Amino acid sequence: MNLVINGDQKSFTEEKISITDLLKIEKVEYQDMVSVQLNEEFLRSPDYPGTFLKEGDIVNFLYFMGGGQ
Amino acid sequence: MKDFSDEELERYSRHILLADVGIEGQDKICAAKVLVIGAGGLGSPIAYYLAAAGVGTIGIVDGDVVDLSNLQRQIIHTNAEIGTPKVESAKRKMLAINPGVTVNTYKTMLEAANILDIIEPYDFIIDGTDNFAAKFLINDACVLANKAYSHGGILRFAGQTMSIRPRESACYACVFDSPPPAGIVPTCSSAGILGAVAGMLGTIQAAEALKFITGVGEPLYDTLLSFDAKKMDFRKTRLRKNPRCRVCSGAGITKLEDYEQPVCDLKRPE
Numbered sequence: 210m211n212l213v214i215n216g217d218q219k220s221f222t223e224e225k226i227s228i229t230d231l232l233k234i235e236k237v238e239y240q241d242m243v244s245v246q247l248n249e250e251f252l253r254s255p256d257y258p259g260t261f262l263k264e265g266d267i268v269n270f271l272y273f274m275g276g277g278q
Numbered sequence: 279m280k281d282f283s284d285e286e287l288e289r290y291s292r293h294i295l296l297a298d299v300g301i302e303g304q305d306k307i308c309a310a311k312v313l314v315i316g317a318g319g320l321g322s323p324i325a326y327y328l329a330a331a332g333v334g335t336i337g338i339v340d341g342d343v344v345d346l347s348n349l350q351r352q353i354i355h356t357n358a359e360i361g362t363p364k365v366e367s368a369k370r371k372m373l374a375i376n377p378g379v380t381v382n383t384y385k386t387m388l389e390a391a392n393i394l395d396i397i398e399p400y401d402f403i404i405d406g407t408d409n410f411a412a413k414f415l416i417n418d419a420c421v422l423a424n425k426a427y428s429h430g431g432i433l434r435f436a437g438q439t440m441s442i443r444p445r446e447s448a449c450y451a452c453v454f455d456s457p458p459p460a461g462i463v464p465t466c467s468s469a470g471i472l473g474a475v476a477g478m479l480g481t482i483q484a485a486e487a488l489k490f491i492t493g494v495g496e497p498l499y500d501t502l503l504s505f506d507a508k509k510m511d512f513r514k515t516r517l518r519k520n521p522r523c524r525v526c527s528g529a530g531i532t533k534l535e536d537y538e539q540p541v542c543d544l545k546r547p548e
């Protein structure tokens with residue numbers, strides 16, 4: 210399956226990938242520090258395990274950045 | 279239009295020469311009121327550039343005093359000003375670069391009880407704060423008061439920013455629903471920041487404010503600009519207003535509440 214993750218094309222051999230799986234595969238360390246966008250829609254974390262990806266999906270991991278001072 | 283003196287025409291000549299800005303654009307800049315929240319890593323370049331540009335009224339909010347550990351990145355403050363309130367130190371430098379602007383200082387921390395009064399007189403608000411409680415409060419207040427604003431965040435070698443036109447473009451809470459839980463939150467204070475990265479993001483925010491004022495170009499509405507200075511990768515993520523946003527969708531919020539500020543494990547060097 211081919212997905213676009215944060216702008217990069219990536220191929221996966223897995224047949225069924227949920228958002229939860231993808232977070233693991235992509236080694237996202239702190240799930241609470243990331244907001245997940247699937248084809249421009251934002252997902253809520255309780256929906257991650259039940260949301261499965263399909264060919265060509267565009268996924269963005271957007272990270273919290275709290276600094277400024 | 280304002281009657282520009284010869285001194286002002288010369289001072290702003292490089293703006294006036296820009297076909298998109300011109301004398302009309304400079305007139306708008308001189309009439310504008312912009313509030314900068316935080317006189318730190320982001321606020322330093324923002325305040326400098328807004329003053330230099332001739333933004334007529336600039337408000338600056340910060341409750342802290344200058345600390346030695348600030349000077350690695352907070353370029354509006356100097357060694358001689360350690361211990362001085364940041365807003366006073368910043369005001370001095372802003373008037374030194376351009377005595378023609380008015381600087382209003384607010385030596386206070388923003389909270390639900392005072393933020394609406396502070397932002398009320400301003401056309402555009404810039405978030406240069408260093409914690410999620412403040413960032414979410416600023417978003418809520420700007421949506422509630424219908425003020426356009428620039429969000430900014432930095433972390434280590436990275437930065438991100440978006441401009442928000444409340445209820446027309448995606449707000450901060452459309453993207454990040456609510457502050458992350460305490461304890462795991464790396465902020466600038468606990469995680470470190472390359473000083474120049476603060477300058478990179480702050481100058482982008484200052485440019486966004488000037489674009490908003492003059493109507494030049496396309497502000498970062500519905501767009502999260504992120505960069506990673508390690509590779510100098512810049513990326514834009516298209517956003518859409520979140521129909522389930524707890525702040526800006528439907529009825530949205532009707533009153534402000536303070537967010538809990540997570541306690542960092544490390545000593546806060548601010």
Ligand SMILES: [Zn+2]
Pocket residue numbers: 448449450451452453519520523524525526527
């Ligand atoms: Zn929103």
